[in-house]
Amino acid sequence: MEILSIAAIQMCSVHDRNKNLNTARVLMEKAVQKGARLIALPENFSFIGQERENITFAEERETGEIVHFLKKFSMKHSVAIIGGSVPLRSSSKAKVTNTCLVFDQSGVIIGSYDKIHLFDFHLDDKTVYRESHYVKHGKHIETVKLFGHIMGLCICYDLRFPELFRKLMLRGMEVLFAPSAFTMETGKDHWEVLLRARAIENQCYVVAPAQYGRHNDERISYGRTMIIDPWGRIMAQCQDMEDVIVCEIDFAFLGEVRKHLPCLKHIRRKLFFLGEA
Numbered sequence: 001m002e003i004l005s006i007a008a009i010q011m012c013s014v015h016d017r018n019k020n021l022n023t024a025r026v027l028m029e030k031a032v033q034k035g036a037r038l039i040a041l042p043e044n045f046s047f048i049g050q051e052r053e054n055i056t057f058a059e060e061r062e063t064g065e066i067v068h069f070l071k072k073f074s075m076k077h078s079v080a081i082i083g084g085s086v087p088l089r090s091s092s093k094a095k096v097t098n099t100c101l102v103f104d105q106s107g108v109i110i111g112s113y114d115k116i117h118l119f120d121f122h123l124d125d126k127t128v129y130r131e132s133h134y135v136k137h138g139k140h141i142e143t144v145k146l147f148g149h150i151m152g153l154c155i156c157y158d159l160r161f162p163e164l165f166r167k168l169m170l171r172g173m174e175v176l177f178a179p180s181a182f183t184m185e186t187g188k189d190h191w192e193v194l195l196r197a198r199a200i201e202n203q204c205y206v207v208a209p210a211q212y213g214r215h216n217d218e219r220i221s222y223g224r225t226m227i228i229d230p231w232g233r234i235m236a237q238c239q240d241m242e243d244v245i246v247c248e249i250d251f252a253f254l255g256e257v258r259k260h261l262p263c264l265k266h267i268r269r270k271l272f273f274l275g276e277a
C-alpha cells in the first residue's frame, strides 16, 4: 500500500484514569471518522500524576485494563494502534517499564518498546524529574511491520539520542513514532528541531503525538503534536488544545526522497561502527 492514513492524538492527561480513557476514545473516534487506519497516542495517555503513582497503576502486558481498552478499540474499528505508553509491571517491584504497545488492525499485540533513555532533569527546585527512580531502562530497539511497512518506535526523551534512530533506519524504518510529553521549558526550543532533524537525517516520516497543557499544579507540557514528511516539512500540527491530526503518508514520496538525495547510501558505516543494525 503506497498511501496510509495515520492519526496523531494530542491529550492533556490528568490524575483521573477514566477521564483520560474517555478523552482518548473520543479523539480516536474522530480519527476513525477522518479515515485513519493507524492511530498513535501520546506518552502516558492513561495517567499523569505523581511520578511514583505509575507503580500503583502498572499493569500486565496481556491482561491490563488499558491494554484491554486499546485492544477493544482496535477490534471494533479495525484500526492499528501505537499505544503511546503505559506503565507495565517489571521484574522489579519498585519499578515499571514505560512501554509502547503496538496493536495490528485486529487488536493483536505485534510488538512493544520499553523506553531506553530516562528523563532525569533538574531545571530548578520546583521542576525536577527523576524518571529513572521508578522506571526500568529498556534494553532493546524495536521495529514493527504494519500495512507492509516498517515502523520504528521511540518515546519522548529518546529523541535526544540520534544513534537510536540510525539503528532503526538501518533496520529499514520508514515511519518513526515518537509518543511524548515534552516539558514546556524544553519543548519550546527543542521539540520541533529534534523531530525535523530525525526526519531529515533518516529520510523517514515522523509521527509525534504529544501531551499538551496543564496536567496539575506542577506540570505543563508543550504539545505541538506533529506529523513530518521525509523532507523534514511539517505536514500537520495540532492546535494548542486536545486535538487530532490525520495525514496521508505516501511511501512513493519517501522512495523519491531517498532516490534523489541518496545520503543514506553515503553513510560511512565502518568508520562509525554501524556494521550491525
Ligand SMILES: O=C(O)CNC(=O)[C@H](CS)NC(=O)CCC(=O)C(=O)O
Binding pocket: 043, 044, 047, 048, 049, 051, 119, 129, 130, 131, 155, 156, 157, 158, 160, 181, 182, 183, 186, 187, 190
Ligand atoms: O511521567 C509521566 O507521567 C509521563 N512521562 C514523562 O513526562 C516523561 C518522563 S518524566 N517525560 C519526558 O521524557 C520529557 C522529555 C523532555 O521534555 C525533554 O527531553 O526535554
